[in-house]
Amino acid sequence: MSAATLPAVVEELLSEMEAAVRESARIPDEHLLSLKFVFGSSAIQALDLVDRQSITLISSPSGRRVYQVLGSSGKTYTCLASCHYCSCPAFAFSVLQKSDSLLCKHLLAVYLSQVMRTCQQLSVSDKQLTDILLMEKKQEA
Numbered sequence: 243m244s245a246a247t248l249p250a251v252v253e254e255l256l257s258e259m260e261a262a263v264r265e266s267a268r269i270p271d272e273h274l275l276s277l278k279f280v281f282g283s284s285a286i287q288a289l290d291l292v293d294r295q296s297i298t299l300i301s302s303p304s305g306r307r308v309y310q311v312l313g314s315s316g317k318t319y320t321c322l323a324s325c326h327y328c329s330c331p332a333f334a335f336s337v338l339q340k341s342d343s344l345l346c347k348h349l350l351a352v353y354l355s356q357v358m359r360t361c362q363q364l365s366v367s368d369k370q371l372t373d374i375l376l377m378e379k380k381q382e383a
Contacts, residue, residue, distance in 0.1 A: 248326065252280060252344060260357045269358070281350055284343065287314065288350035297355040298362040302371040309361070310374075311348040319348045320378045323356070329378060 248256075259273045277285040291297065296312040309321040311328075319330045326349060327333070333346040345353075355361040366374070 249344060255280065256353055256357055259354075263358055281344070284345070284347040284350055287347040288354055290314070291347065291351035292354045292358060292360055295360060295362060297351055297360070298364055300364045300366055300371060300374065302366055302368045304368050306368070306371055308371065308375065309352045311351055313348060320375065321349050321352045323349070323352050 255276050259269050262270050298310045301307045311319050311321055313319055319328055321328045328346045328349045330346050330348055336343040
């Protein structure tokens with residue numbers, strides 16, 4: 243699924259969910275319960291972001307790929323699935339600083355949108371992608 247690895251239990255759960263979606267176009271309740279067990283309330287919030295089609299994969303001709311997630315607050319966050327990174331404050335605090343969580347809701351929503359094949363897609367030039375990332379950096383400062 244991604245270059246950097248998530249804990250095995252998460253990789254396995256996402257893999258099983260992907261197989262279920264391929265077979266029946268839905269995620270079984272037991273997988274949803276497992277998701278809630280592993281991620282707590284972030285699972286519900288991430289599923290809500292997926293339902294609202296808040297995730298966009300932005301790709302460029304050079305093969306660079308970033309995800310933008312329109313958060314529930316209306317702010318857009320940049321996620322890098324290849325290294326499990328999100329620009330939101332919750333990721334910096336709960337995931338990196340305190341190690342309370344494996345992922346923030348935005349990054350989980352990215353993985354769930356990949357599994358459910360509901361991710362919106364946008365192709366841009368390499369320069370446009372660079373501008374998007376630089377704009378994100380300015381907003382953080």
